[in-house]
Amino acid sequence: MAVNWGGLIGVIVFYLIILGIGLYASKKTKGSTSMDDVMLAGRSIGLFVGVFTMTATWVGGGFINGTAQSVYDSGLLWAQAPWGYSCSLIIGGLFFAKKMREQGHVTLLDPFQIKFGNRMGGLLFLPALSGEIFWSGAVLAALGSTFSVILDIDTKIAVIVSACIAMSYTLFGGLYSVAYTDVVQLICIFFGLWLAIPFALTNEHVTSISETSSTWLGTWENRYAGVWCDLGLQLVFGGLPWQVYFQRVLSAKTARYSQVLSYAAALGCMIMTIPSVLIGAIATSTNWNETDYKQGITDSNIVLPLVLQYLTPQVVSIIGLGAVCAAVMSSADSSLLSASSMFARNIYKLLIRQKASENEIIWVMRGSVIVSGAIATTLAITINSIYGLFYLCSDFVYVVLFPQLLSVVYIDFTNTYGSLSAFIVGLILRLGGGEPLLNLKPFIEYPFFDDGEQLFPFRTFSMLMALTTLVLISLLFHYLFTKEILDKKWDVFKCVTNVPPPIVDTIKMKSIGVDTGDDFDTEVQDYDGLSKESEVKAGLDNPGAVIES
Template sequence: MINIAGVLSIVIFYIVILAVGVWAGRKKEEGNDSEEEVMLAGRNIGLFVGIFTMTATWVGGGYINGTAEAVYTKGLVWCQAPFGYSISLVFGGIFFANKMRQQGYITMLDPLQDTFGERMGGLLFLPALCGEVFWAAGILAALGATLSVIIDMDHRTSVIFSACIAVLYTLFGGLYAVAYTDVIQLFCIFIGLWMSIPFAWMNEHVQPLSSIEHEWIGSVSSEDIWSYIDYGLLLIFGGIPWQVYFQRVLSSKSADRAQVLSYVAAFGCVLMAIPPVLIGAIAKGTAWNETGYKGHWPLTADETGMILPMVLQYLTPDFVSFLGLGAVSAAVMSSADSSVLSASSMFARNVYKLIFRQKASEMEIVWVMRGAILVVGFLATVMALTIPSIYGLWSMCSDLVYVILFPQLLMVVHFKEHCNTYGSLAAYLVAFFLRLSGGEPLMSLPALIHYPGYDEVAKDQKFPFRTMAMLMSLITLVAVSWGTKYIFLSGKLAPGYDIFHCVVNIPEDVQRVGEPAEEGEQLSMMATAAIGKGYGAATLVGKDERNGRINPALEADDDIPAAEVDRLRSSVGSGGGGSRTSVAANPVLDNYQTKL
C-alpha cells in the first residue's frame, strides 16, 4: 500500500524544486537567447552558486547510493569515487579550467573540433553523449527503486514524474535553473542524510561500528592491487572530460574563479561523502533479518544496490526516512538535469551547428538545444524503464570517456601543435578496440583478450587494461600525428592526399587564432562566414551583439585596460576564425611544388 505521507512529501519537494527552477530561469536576461546566456548562464554564475553547482557535478544519486553500497559490500578502502572525483576536480582546476576558460569556449568539444575538424569532433561527441544519457538513465532507475522501497510507489510512475520535473525547468531555464536548483538540492542531500544517521546508528539492531571495524573499512589484496590502481586512475583522469564539469568551468566569470570553484568543489565532494559512508558502515553492522526487512538474507546484489534507502526505511522513523527520501530525490535530480543539459548543449552547438548548419542563428541553436533536451530526457527515461543493465552501459561509456576523450583533450589543450586529425582518428579506433576487447561483466560482454591475472571464474580483468588503453591511445595520437605530418611536410606524399585537410592541403579560409595577448585574456575564435564559429571574450559578462564581432561588454569590464580593448577591437577585422592550422604555416606547399 502506498504511503500517502511519503507521496505528499515528495510532491511538495518537487513543487519547491520546480518553483526554484522557474524562478532561476527568469534571471536570464530578457530578450537575450544567445548560446552563452542559455548554455553558460551568460558566464555570470556567482561564487556562492558556482561552488554549489560545481560540487553537484559529481554529488548526485549515483554518488551517494554508490558510496553507501561500496562501503557495505567491499569496505571503505574500495570506496574510491569520493576521493577520485575530488582529485579529479583539483587536477581539472590546475591543468584545464584556466586554459579552457581563457579561450572562452562554449562546450568541452570546442577545442577538439578546432584542432581535429568538425566531423572528427562529431565522432568524439558519441562517447560523451552516451556517458551523459546512460548516467541520467541509471540514476532515474535508482530513484524509481528507492521510492518503491520507502513509500511502495510504482517505480515507473516515479521515474516518469521525476524526469518530467527535471526536464521542465531545464528546458526553460537552461544553466540558470540547473545551477540554482543545485543549491537547494545539495542542502537537501546534506540535511536529509545527516538527520537520518543518529536514528540509524542508535537502532537496537545495529552493532557498534568499533566491533566490525575490519569489515566496514575493508582491505585490498595483493592480487587486486593493479585493478585497484586502474579504477582509481579512471576516476581521477576519466572524471575530467565531462561536459557537466566544463559547463560550470566555462560559465564562471573569469579563469581564476573557475579554478577556485574546482578546488572548493573538491573539498565539497569529500564532505558530502561522509554521510553515505557512515550509512554504509551502519548497514554493515545491521542484522537485517531482525529488522522489518523481509527480503533475501544475506543480501543479494540487487539489495546491496539499495542499501541507502533500506537504512532509511528500516532503521529510522517515518518522518526521518521521508527527509532522507527527499535527499535521494534531490541527488538524482541534480545529476539528471545536468546530464540532460550537457548532452543537449553539445549536440546543438558541436553537431547541429558546426557540422550541419554553420550559419544557423543564435535563436535557432537555442531552440535546437531545447528540442534536444526533450529528446535526451525521453531517451534517459525510456532506458531507465526498459534496460536492466543501465549501470553496465554507463560503466562502459565512462570507460570510453577515459580511454578516448581524456588523451585527446589533454593534447589539444596543452600540446595542440603535436596532434592532428589523422592521429585523432587512429587513437579513437585503438582505444575503442582495446576497451571493448577487455570485456564488461555487467553487460555480459566477453573479454576477447585475457590480460595477465585474468579471473576465469569471475570473468574479471585484474590487469589495468583501461589505463593501458588510455596510454596506447595517447601514444597512437602523437605517433600517427607526427608520422603524417612528416610524410606531408617532407613531400613524400602530395598535398592532394591530405584528405582531412589538416597538414598541408588546408582551405584558404581556415586560420588559427593568434596566441593570447600578454595583457588580459585572449579574445578567441571570432566567427568567420565559412566556419561559423564564435567564442566570446574569456572574461566578458553581459550582452553580445552576436554578429560575429567583439562583445561590447569589453567596455564594462574594468579589468581590461583601454589600450587592450582597442587592440582587440582592431584585431577582429584583421583575421579571426580558426581551426586546425595556420595558412601562414603553408609555405610547405611552395616547397613541395619546388621539389616537383
C-alpha cells in the same frame, strides 16, 4: 505494504519547491537568444552559486547511493569515487579549467572541432553523449528503486515524474535554473542524510560500527592491486572530459573563478561522502533479519533507502528520501543540459546547419533536452543493466576522450589523423577487455588474465595506447606531408599541408578587395560557430587553427 501517502505528499511538496525555484531562475533567460545566456548563464556564475552547482553535479544520486553500496559490498577501501572525483576536480582546476575558460569556449567539444575538424568532433561527441545519457538513466533508475522501498509506489511513475520535473525547468531556464536548483538540492542532500545518521546509528538492531570496522573498512588482496589502481586512475582522469564539468568551468565569471570552483567542489565532494560512508557501514552492521525487513539484503543497490526506511523514524526517512530526490535531480538536469548543449552547438550548428541563428540553436537545444530526457527515462525503466552501460561509457570517456583532451590543450602538433587512429585503437582495446556487468566477453586476454577476470589495468593501458597512437600517428603524417613523401593532395583531412588559408588572413584579404575564392563563405560560417572569445583566440593567437568545413 500500502502506499505511504504522507511520504508521497512530502515528496510532491519538495518537487513543487524545486520546480518553482527552477522556473523563477528561468526568468533570467526570458526572451534571450544568446547561447552564452542559456548554456552558460551569461558566463556570470559567481563563487557561491558556482561552488554549489559544481559540487552538486558530482554529488548526485549515483554518488550517494553508489558510495553506500560500495562500502556495504566491498568496504571503504573500494569506495574510490569520493577521492577519485575530488582528485579529478583538483587536477581540472590546476591544468584545464583556466585554459579552457580563457579560450572562451562554449562546450567541451569546441577545442576538438577547432583542432581536428567538425566531423572528428562529431565522432568524439558519441562517447561524450553516451556518458551523459546513461548517467542520467542510471540515477533515475536509482531513484525509482528508492521510491519503491520507501513509498511503495510504481518505480515507473517515480522515474517519469522526476524526469519531467527536471526537464521542465532545464528546458526554459538552461544553466541558470540548473545552478539555482542545485543550491537547494545540495542543502537538502546534506541535511537529509545527516539527520538520518543518529537515528540509524542508535537503532537497536545495529551493532556499533567500531566493532564491525574490520568488515566495512574492507580488506586488501594483492591479486586485485592492478584492478584497484585501474579503477582509481579512471575516476581521476576519466572524470575530466565531461561536459557537465566544463559547462560550469566555462560559465564562471573569470578564469580564476573557474579554478576556485574546482578546488572548492573537491572539498565539497569529500565532505558529502561522509554520510554515505556511514550509511554503508551501518548497513553492514545491521542484523536485517531482526528488522521489519526480515531478510538479508539481496540487492545492494538499495542499501541507502533500506537504511532510511527500516532504521529511522518515518518522518526522518521521508526527509532522507527528499535528499535522494534532490541528489538525483541535481545530476539528471545537469546531464540533460550538457548533452543537449553539445548536440545543438557542435552537431547541429557546426555539422548540420552552419547558417543557423542563435535563436534557432536555442530551440534545437530545448528539443534536445526533451529527447535526451525521454531516452534516459526509457533506459531507466526498461534496462536492468543501466549501471553497467554507464560504467562502460565512463570507460570510453577515460580511454577515448581523455587523450584527445590532453592533446587539444597541451600538445600542439597533433592532428586529425592521429585523433582518428587513437579513437579506433582505444575503442578496440577497451572493448577487447570485456565488461562483466553487461556479460560482454573479452576477446583480448591481457597479462594476468585469470578465469575470465582481467587483473591487468587494461583500461589505463588502453588509454595510454590511445595517447601514444595519437602522438605517433600525428608525427608520422606531419613528417610524410611536410617532407613531401606524400603529395599534399592526399592530405584529405586538410590539417597538415593541404590547409585552407587561415581565416583571419582570409578576412583581411577580403576586406582589401582581394578575391579569396569560393571557400570564403564556408570558412566564415564555421568561424561564426565559435564564441567571440574563441574567435579572437583561434584567429589571432593561433592563425593556423582552421575548422574543417
